[in-house]
Amino acid sequence: MLSRKRAVRAIAVIVFLTVSSLISSLQPARAENGPDSIADLAEKLLDAVVNISTATNVGGSAITRNRGPERPKAPDGSPFEEFFEEFFDRQQNDSAKPRRVQSLGSGFVIDGSGIIVTNNHVIEGADEITINFANGDALTAELVGKDDKTDLAVLKVMPKKPLTFVSFGSSEAMRVGDWVMAIGNPFGLTSSVTVGIVSARNRDINSGPYDNFLQTDAAINKGNSGGPLFNRNGEVIGINTAIFSPSGGGSVGVGFAVPSDTALAVIEQLREFGETRRGWLGVRIQEVTEDLAEGLGLDKARGALVAGVTETGPAEVSGIKAGDVVTKFNGRAIATMKDLPRMVADTPVGKAVDIEVLRQGKPVTLSVTLGRLEEGEKIAEASGNAKDEAENAPGAEDTSVFLGMTLEELSDGLREQYKLDGSVRGLVITAVEEGSKAAEKGISEGEVVVEVGQQPVATRKDVAERLDALKSRNRKSALFLIASADGELRFVAIKTDE
Known part of the structure; x- marks a missing residue:
């Protein structure tokens, strides 16, 4: 009898567990919540984020004096003639005086010795750059180097003791939906922290030749430019650079950051040389559209179509021709036109690479030794300014x-x-x-x-x-x-x- 009761009890327990498990499996899946708090992480990082203030001296000019409404003309000999002349002459003299224009932005320390990263547009044209730290200290900075193509700049200050600094993480490892944190100084409000996710990757907003921004919904406003975008480990995976704002400056949840993987190579070159030293191929390219793909005999739109080559440039020397479609660069596939400039720019000057092109439907592999972009731009500019002598060409009037x-x-x-x-x-x-x-x-x-x-x-x-x-x-x-x-x-x- 006792054994029977035990058996019944055991069966009841099994049934209960089975039913409980079944009920649990039928419950709707719960989405993973964000971090309960980022206070500890933010506290560790705040001291490495700085406020950057700049001052620019703007002198008056004839152009400045001539702006504004046309001065009224009083009748000759009227009692107001002298009054108008004196009033508007004084206004012109005031507008011609030099004035001081100030602006604010953000940045972050990447080396305790005093190396700071920000956006180029934050400090562009500045006569004075002041770094304001979270503890209230302020130091004058000098410009180490800048790059307008990626909108990055590197500054240097001379601290009395080592500064708190942050490290870079991999932007390539970030996935859409990953949590991120932005720290900066929107509207001059220092040490402001906002949180969001990676909304998209590889965004092209037509701001430069190497656009591949991370998009985030973390609130970014005026003054956040140059500040860091962190992952959950406190590593910099982006540099906040731009926002989409139809209202004229306020955040609507669409911000853009330069990926750390793009920024690192530029920052290293700016620190070492004070300038960038990018690879150069010497081609003018255009997008392969569906229409062009059909005309080129391609199965689909892909690659970068060579519209022209720079005379004596690396591409011409290696045998690349107008009409070639570049499909691979150094073993990496070219999906769209924008891929090629980024790959070339990231490749060391003087390196020999294999480039695969489709020429009239047939694959051709060529070896190219890259030149330096900055020198290539000078060659292209000189070539564009020089006009060859006109030569006769045979033809009829038909x-x-x-x-x-x-x-x-x-x-x-x-x-x-x-x-x-x-x-x-x-x-x-x-x-x-x-x-x-x-x-x-x-x-x-x-x-x-x-x-x-x-x-x-x-x-x-x-x-x-x-x-x-x-x-x-x-x-x-x-x-x-x-x-x-x-x-x-x-x-x-x-x-x-x-």
Whole structure:
């Protein structure tokens, strides 16, 4: 009897546990909450975040004096004539006096010896830079180096004792939804702490050639610029730089930070050289759109389309040509046009890398030794300012219309009429039909068709043959290489089907 009672009791316990487990499994999943408190973490980091105040001396000028409404003209000989003259002369003299303009931003210490990181726009043009610490100390800073392409700057102060500093973490390790904390000085309110998450990665906000911002909903306002964005370990994974604010400056939960992985290489170069030393390929590139991909014979839009190469630059020396599509750089795939400039810039000057391109649908691998971007920019600027002597090009006065473009073979008269650079070759576009496929692509009169289907054209017969060849291969669009009057090139895909 006793054993039977024990058996019944054991069965009851098993049933109870089973039912409890089943009920638990049917309960809705609870989302993981954020940190209960970040007070301890914030307390450790606050002393490393600084307020940066700048002062700029702005002198008066004739331009300044002439701003504002036109002075009224009193009738000659009236009793008010002398009064108006004296009043407005005094106003002009006041506006011509030098004045001092001040601004505020944030920054953070990365080395106890006094190295501070901030945004370039926080200190740009400043005559004086003052670092204000959380404990009330203030030190004058000198500029070590700055980079306007990533909007970063490195400053140096001379402290009497080592400063509290913070370390960088990996922005690449951050995932959308990870918790982050921003510390800064919005509107001059020092040591303000806000919390949010990583809202998105790799944001391009068209602020520079290397945009790949972290987006966060942690409150960032005016004055937060240059301040750190921390992960839950207290490591800097971003530098707060910009906000989207239709209201004109207040946070709406859309802020952007330079990723630490991007910033680190720039900061190291600024500390070592006082300037950046980026890799340089020497190409002008454009995005591969779906239309262009079809015209290039690609399976999908990918890579970076080479629109032109800099004369004597690394790309030209290695054999890269206009019309090539760069698909891999140093073993890394190029998904979009923006990937290539970032990869090249992060590669050491003088390093030899393999670049894979698609040339007329076939893969070609080339070895390129990178130059230095800063020197390449000077070469490109000099090349753009220099005008080659105009050379004669054979051609007739005949015209013909292709896809809405009236094309005329180049002559001295047309070169002079449209002020075409001497280096430009091809067929001049003398008219574009309104509403045509060419007009829809932004092609305009005075531009020049250089290539069709990645083959050079010099006569209207060349164009007709190229278009017929593309249609015979069932291509739905033709890839045109278009030159502006000064020789700037771009690719345009125009639909050929009716």
